Amino acid sequence: MPLWTWFGIKKGRATTGWPESAGSDGQEGVLGLPKLNADLCTEGAQGCTNCVASCPSGAIALNGAGDQEQSIDLDYARCVGCQLCTETCPSGAFSPSDDWAFGVRDRADLSRLGRPAAPDKKLEEKWQKSLAGFGHSLHIRHVDAGSCNGCESEISALLNPFYNLHRLGIFFTPSPRFADLLLVTGPVTEVMREPLLRTFEAMPEPRWVMALGTCATGGGTNGGGYACHQGLDGILPVDIWLPGCPPNPAAIIEALLLLLDRRPQQVHGGRHDA
C-alpha cells in the first residue's frame, strides 16, 4: 500500500515562481494572437483582401481601397489565433507572435478603431478606486456558456501544481453566493442565457465579470446561428475581456491579476506592448 504523502514529498516542488518572482510562465513556444503591422500592408491598396477572406471569424476589416486612406484592423475580440492570416498575407503585415496576455478592461482596447495605443490613465484610476475596500482573496464562480471545453481545460490547469493558483490568493467557489468574479466561457447559447444571468444575480456585490476566450469576447467561430449569441456583449456587464482560443493558463493568471490591479494591462488600442 503506497504512502502518497511520501510520494508527494519525494517529488519536491513543481510550482513556478512566475509571475511574482523568478520562474517560467510555462508557455515556451506557445503561439499567441497574430501581430499586425499595418505599415507593411502594401497590397491592400491594390485590392488584396487575402487576410479578410481567410479569417474564419470575421476579425479582420480592411477599409479604403483606391484613393481613400487605407486602414486595416484586427479585432482581437473576435480572433481565434488560427494563424491563417499570417500564412496568406503576401507582405508580412500579419505575423505569428508569442503575445498572449490579451486581458483588457475595455473591449475597445482590443481593436485599433476604438482607442489610442496608450494606457488610459483615467480608466486605470477609476478602476483602482472601484477596488478600494476589496481587501480579501478573490473567489471565482466559473460558468460554461457553450465552450468547446478548451477554455475549461486551461482553467482547470490553473489548479495543477505548476500554476498553483491558490498561492496567489485566488480560489474557485462552488456557490455564486460566495463569488466575487463570474468567469464565463463560450459564445452564450440561448438555453444558457437565463441560468447565466441568474448566477450573476445570485452573487453579492462588489462583483465582477470576466469574458474568457474568444467565444465569450466576440463569438469567435462558434457564435451566432439558431443556438448561440455572440459572446457576453449586451448580456452581462463585462469588467475584463480576455480573448484567446483558448487563452493559455498564464494569460488567465495575467488577466486575473489585472482585475486585482496587481499586473498592468498589456494591450492598448489593439496593440500588444513590445
Add this chain to the structure above:
Amino acid sequence: MPHPEPPIERPFQMQILRPDELLDAAQTLLADHDVGLGDTPSAHGRMQCAYALRDADGKLSVRYIVSQGANRPWGIWSVDAASGSLPSLANVLPLLGWYEREIQDLYGITFTDHPEPHPLVLHEGFIPSKPPLQTGFDPKAEPIRGHAEPFAEANMVGRDIQRLPFGLIRADVVESAQFVFHYIGEGILHYHPRLFYKHRAMEARFEGVPISTACVLAERVSGVDSVAHELAFSQAMEAALGWQAPLRAQVWRVILAELERLYNHLHYFGHLAKTTTLKVAEAEGIWLEEQVKQINGRLTGSRFLRGVIVPGGLRRDLDATGLAADLNALQPQIEDYLNTLANTRSYLDRLLTTGVLPRQVAFDQGATGPIERASDLDRDLRRDHGYALYPDLQFAVPTATEGDADARARVRDQEIRQSLHLIRQALNQLEPGAIRRTESTIDPAIDGMGLGWAEAVRGGLIYAVHWDAKAERLTRVKIKEPSFSNWRVFPFTVHDSNMMDYAINEASFGLSVAGADR
C-alpha cells in the same frame, strides 16, 4: 520502408434503400452481429450513426453509416425522406435512438414508433415552429429566444422517493449539463442526464465554408479532441477529393494523435484520483498532464496541438528535436505514477464493481473507445480500419472483461503505455520529405462525399463530408462524436447504483460534453 498502400476502392459502399426496406436491413445487421458477439466483435457489423442530408434542391434524405467489420469498406444506407417520415429503427438498434431524435429536432423528419420521441438537442421552450435546419443554416441569424419549460422525464412518484436536479450550475470547473436523480436514501432509482445546453450547431457551421475555415471549425468542436477531429475531417476531405497525404505527414499525424491521447488520459487519472480523494495522486496526474501540454506547446505552438493537420497533409512542418528526450524523461514518472495508483487499495476499493457496463448493453447502446473495450468489445479504428501510419506500426489494443470503473481505468492505463510506444516507433520513421500534397492521386468521389475516421481518445470518431467541387465549398458535415455515443450509454451504469459512487463512475467514463452537444 513501406508506404501505406493506397486504397484501391472507395472506403465505403453506398446502398439505396426504400423506407419500407429499413427494418429488414436493420434486422439483418443485427443477425450478422449475433453470430459474432461470441468471438471477435470487430469482425462484425455495427450501426454507427444516422444523419439527415439536404440536397441542392432542398430534398431531404437520411443516411446511415454502418461498420461492416474490420478491414471491410463501410456501408452507407441512403433513404429518401421527402415524405417527412421514416420508420424508427431505435427498437431494433437502440443506439440510433438519439440520432433519430436529433434529426427530428433539427430537420423535422419524424420517426414512427420511436420509443422515446421527445426533443433531445433542442430544449423544451426553445423549439421553433420550423425546424432550424430544414431549409438551411444562417450563422448570422439571431438565436431562437425562449424560456425553459418542463421536459419529459421518468415518472417516479412514491413514498420516500426524492428528485435531485444536480446542476446545471454545479461545483467545480465543469462543463454545463444537468443530472436528474430519483433516489431513496443512497440508492439511485433512475438517472437522467440533461445535455445539449452547449449545442452550438457546430455541424451546420461547416455548410458553405471552404476547407481552410472548416479546419479551424473542426478543431473547435471538442477542444481536448482537436487532433482527432482535425484528422478525421482531413481524411474525409482527402477521400472526397482523391488526395493522399505524404509519408512525413502520416508519421506526424500519429505522433500528434498519440500526444493527444497521452495528455487526456493523464488528466483522466488525475480526475479519478480526485474523486477517490487522493490529493497527491490528483496533483501528480494533472502535473503530468501539464508537462505533456507544455511539450505540445513547444512542438506545435499550441497546447492542444491545433493548426497543424490539414487535408492533404500538414499546414507546416514540425521539428522533432527534443521530443524523444522530453518523453524519455517523462515516461518513468508516468509509469511510476500509474503503478503506484494501481497498488492503492483505497482507490481500487472505490473502482472495483463500480458502474458495471455489461457487454450486451455496451454493444446495443453504442459504447465506444475505452468504454466498450473495458466491457470486452475489442474494437479500435486504428487497427480495424487502419489510417495514417498505424497499419505500419505495432501496438496492442488493451481490453478488459469486467466493465466496471476499474476495467475502464486499466484499459486507459495500458493505452498510455501503448501511446508512448507508438510515438517512439513513429519518430523512428520520420524522414525528410514533403508535408502536403493537394492533387488527386486517386479519382475524386463523383458525388463529393467523403468519409474519414479516427480512434479519438474517447472512442470512434467519424466525419462524413459532402463537398461541392464547383463552388469549392462544403455543403454538409456530419460528426459522429464518441462522447455523444458514450453519454447515451452512461445512464445504464447509474440506474440502481448508489450516490456515493456516482462521481467516481462519471469520472471513469471520461466524457466530454462539448463533443456530445456539438
